[in-house]
Amino acid sequence: MSQAEQTLISLLLPEGILDYFELTKVDKEGKMLNIYLEEKNIAPDGYDKRDLESKGFLPEVSIQDFPIRGQKVALCIKRRRWTVKSSGDIISRDWDLVRKGARMTTEFGLFLKGIFG
Secondary structure (H helix, E strand, O other), rough: OOOHHHHHHHOOOOHHHHHEEEEEEEEEEEEEEEEEEEOOOOOOOOHHHHHHEEEEEEEOEEEEEEOOOOOEEEEEOOOOOEOOOOOEEEEEHHHHHHOOOOOOHHHOOOOOHHHHH
């Protein structure tokens, strides 16, 4: 993807989302624009990627976002889950901790926290 495309996409999506999610697909059905995002395989804080095994994704969640050029927008988000190799525990990213970080706006963090708890 070119720098121009990356910049345009980052301006259309909630700030900071591309730090943690990859755009996988966009489709348009009538007046509805569905934007599909999958969480990147980046280890959550407090874990080393070598200690984790990606176990796919949690069920997809569709979230209504701000309209773009008269199109209703749904963000179709798939969050990743991992298994901790040493204990067998299943974990996912703690969005409350991410929100406190400098790379994501409070608005976006609260947005995800409200959706995923």
